[in-house]
């Protein structure tokens with residue numbers, strides 16, 4: 001999925017369209033909890049669950065979390081990460097999956 005919209009000014013039509021695409025993508029491919037999802041804005045940093053409308057407001061008002069290019073919590077998978085980095089690096093897939101599970105479990109203990 002194209003993430004170039006991230007580089008547009010926050011109030012531009014390109015950015016707002018991108019936010020909408022991101023929400024469609026993450027609610028389809030990610031793991032929302034009913035109508036809430038982890039907010040990837042610069043303030044919530046994927047630690048807090050928000051409704052879709054809230055996330056949209058946050059992404060426009062506070063901007064997208066810097067460096068969150070691979071949307072692991074929002075439907076992207078490790079293949080995207082490898083593509084983005086161009087190399088196969090770090091622990092093997094199983095180890096990474098396990099590590100990610102631990103990270104997610106930690107986050108779910110503190111849903112905000």
Ligand SMILES: [Zn+2]
Pocket residue numbers: 039040041042043044045050055058059
């Ligand atoms: Zn937020």
